[in-house]
Amino acid sequence: MALVWVNQVKQGTISPFDRGLAYGDGVFATMRTASAHQAAAVLFLDAHLQRLQQSCQRIGIHWQASQSLVEQLGLLASSYPDHCIKLLLTRGEGGRGYQAPDLANVTEVVSVHPIPSHYQHWQQHGIALASSPITLARQPLLAGIKHLNRLEQVLIKSQPLIANTQDWLVCDxxxxxxxxxxxxxxxIKQGKVCTPAITHAGVSGVMREQMIDLLLQEGVSVNAQAMRYDDICSADHIFITNSLFGVVDVNTIDQFQFSRWTHTSRFRHVLSVNLSS
Incomplete structure (x- = not known):
């Protein structure tokens, strides 16, 4: 049975009228717990909670993490090292129509999951990407937010991957x-680091933020800019980031090949995101 808490009640239930279920009206975070040999913690917890609060503000939900929620997350991190904790927030119940209630009674759902075993292999060997035939809609009001309406990603993931590739490269x-x-x-091209600007589509991930901060601390400038396919495929090195696998090199995109960046392994160590055996 999955480990799930609804409003801190283990195996609690969600109303069929919850707006997260009805309209995807909410946000979520996917967080990783530290390895067993590290101090028990949810990695980058403050950044995750801050992003959740900012995302709630952008869609008109008043929410702030309670002390009891923070304590619950800490206890779970202690009990489940090297795991994924998903924290999902909805506006709560709100009737049949689209109009949101004046006051939200936020639903909090916390669940614990194993980290996919192949992520360690990805860290060690890198991955291959293929261009997705499905594109993302442009909506600046939602760009950057990890909101609950993930139908575009569901459609993208429903496409069978090309042989010997592990994920899709997605354009708008x-x-x-x-x-x-x-x-x-x-x-990375000629020593310069660039990442797509998340102004009209996509998710601005917490690990993206951590990587940008780390690069700046090391004196490496990072340009967040609009990038075309040719800009990506003419690079010397490519890597991807998320909160579970940290930093992973990209070896190929379609027919284009890239050498692994010499710094990715070190950055995983600095950020404490190496997956243990």
Whole structure:
């Protein structure tokens, strides 16, 4: 049985009138717990909670993490090292129509999951991407937010991957490169680091933020800019980031090949995101 808490009640239930179920009216975070040999913690918890609060504000939900929720997450991190904790927030119940209630009674859903076993292999060997035939709609009001309406990603993931590839490279409807289906993407060309601007589509991930901060601390400038397919595929090195696998090199995109960046392994160590055996 899955480990799930609804409003901190184990195996609690959600109303069929919950707006997260009815309309995808909410946001979520996918967080990783530290390895067993590290101090028990949810990695980058403050950043995750801050992003959740900011995302709630952008869609008009008043929410702030309670002390009891923070304590619950800490206990779960202690009990389940090297696991995924998903924190999902909805506006709560709100009737049949689209109009949101004036006051939200936020539903909090916490669940614990194993980290996919192949992520360690990805860290060690890198992955291959193929261009997705499905593109992302442009909506600046929602760009960057990890909201609950993930139908585009469901459609992308429903496409059978090309042989010997592990994920999709995804563009928006105007052909701008945005991300992989599950991660943010970085390109290095002649020592310069670029990442797609998340202004009209896509998710601005917490690990993307951590990587940008780390690069800046090391004196490496990072440009968040609009990028075309040719901009990505002419790079010397490519890597992707998310909160579960941290940093992973991209070896190929379609027919284009890239050498692995010499710094990705070190950055995983600095960020404490190496997956243990």
């Amino acid at each position: 409807t105007q052909g701008w490169v945005i991300e992989s289906s599950m991660a943010n993407i970085f390109a």
